[in-house]
Amino acid sequence: MVSDEYVLRTGTPEDFEPIHRLLTTVFHDDPDEGVIDLYRAVFEPARAVVAYHGDILAGSASAYTRDLAVPGAVVPSAHVTGVGVEPTHRRHGLLNRMMGHLLADARRLGEPVAHLWASEGKIYQRYGYGLAACRLMLNADREVQLREPPHDSGRLRSAVPADVVADLRKVYDQALPGRPGWSSRHDRLWHRITADPKSWRHGGTAMRAVLHETAGGIDGYALWRGRNREDDGPGTVDVREVVAADPAGYRALWHFLLNMDLTRRTQFTFAAIDEPLLYLVNEPTALGARLEDALWLRLVDVPAALAARRYPVPVDVVLRTEDPLLPENSGNWHLIGGPDRASCTRTDRPADLDFELGALGAVYLGGTPLGTLAAGGRLRELTPGTLVGVDAAFRWHRAPAATEIF
Structure with a gap:
């Protein structure tokens, strides 16, 4: 695909580092050598399209090959990611051509849908994407408690996430088909999800896991980290993920997360709009819920x-x-x-x-x-x-x- 000034082509392994540099520029970040290999491990060159202006990478867009849970089924979906145009090369139609390339490729691969997180929703609505899922951002204060303490025959056990990937994966895979919007995770993705470089902590502790265990085995988990306030006062529990197979485990995990010693707040940025926690606490307004867009989906x-x-x-x-x-x-x-x-x-x-x-x-x-x-x-x-x-x-x-x- 050739224009007067730009050459568009499918990516190669050698394009990874130029793409990584471009995306740090586009998203106003600094390159982080400590995490580059985590991103390289999940990069799929054949699912990337790059636009070069001479020797300069002017734009890129990529997709991951993963499945998506939808109502009553799990289907292949192009997980569109890493979309950006170098600021001095905007207004040359590169995004239009790259998105067209990704969609045609998804159709060729038999992916009936594509979806993404949008940095700006107005961009992707031009390409046929619709807002298919929102999320709640919770910022709960210590006044929030479960209306009734959990009555649970199981027990909680702390662990290092990277040490219990097999348990996490088992619970997640069992829950996936029943939760539209969740994506399948292969080994390399689990490695990245449980990786914990210091640059990702933003002042928090190392990521921790808490497992809910019954006589039948592990049936729930939460990933979280602690965060101290700048004045050394009571800190915050920063929740990354909560997955549970049954209500008892779900309630036990949230009782743990809402009652951590030396903390006064619990934050969770990936709550569902029908999060059961909303109906289990004594004061829902104290959860500090804020609605944001999440998944934008397009039929391919x-x-x-x-x-x-x-x-x-x-x-x-x-x-x-x-x-x-x-x-x-x-x-x-x-x-x-x-x-x-x-x-x-x-x-x-x-x-x-x-x-x-x-x-x-x-x-x-x-x-x-x-x-x-x-x-x-x-x-x-x-x-x-x-x-x-x-x-x-x-x-x-x-x-x-x-x-x-x-």
Whole structure:
């Protein structure tokens, strides 16, 4: 792919260090030699696109090959990451071409969807991404307590995260299929997630794990670190992740995290909008919850994506959408689905609902009401009475959540 000034091509292993330098510039950071190998270990050269201006790397965009939990299924999804254009090379159309390359590659690889974390949502809405999952940022003070102490036959055990990866992975993999928005993790990713270089601590302690154990084995864990206040007063518990297979373990882990000695606050930046903790504490407002956007999702192959997920109630509807970047997605699609199976095929039948492509991405994980998007003009009901039933079919009993920034 050649323009007058820029050459776009697929990445190679030798492109890693120029990409790393570019991204530290774009995201206003300094290169950190202590962590570069952690990023190199998960870099996939064949999933990167680079734009060179002579010998200068002007832009890059990458993806990870991972699976994504969606309502009733786990599907391949392009985990788009590392997108940036060197500041002096902006306004040359590089982002448009790189995003087109990534989407075409995802479709070629059989990934029905792509998703990302957006530094600026306004950028990615131009490419058909919709806001599919939000997160709560919790900043709880010590007044917050569980309404009832946990009644639990299990016990808690402290550990170094890197020493118990097998236990963490077992619990996470068991929970993954039931939580839309969570991503699969291979060995190299677990190594990076449990790595703990000092530059990532930002003044906190080493990362720690607490495991919940019953007679049947480990069924829950939390990753956390402590953080002292600058005046040496009571500190903060900084929670990275909480995963539990059952309510007893979940309550026991949170009782531990909310009652740490010599601390007065507990922070958690990856809480789900339906986090059970909201309904277990004595004073929900003292959790200090703040809503932020999390996952933005785009359908790469509309019929394959809609057929891959499940629907809690039967649905039989014709949807219409337009996709300027991937014209194969444009048209009318007949979706038939239910709890056990689904199909989606092109049809000449008139559409019942007309979706913007980004709106279809927003509802895909089951957390965004169709009525909300209709009220905002992002979809139109063409057959009166269709919206309510289809909304019920696209919803899911758990809200989509995000556990990590990739």
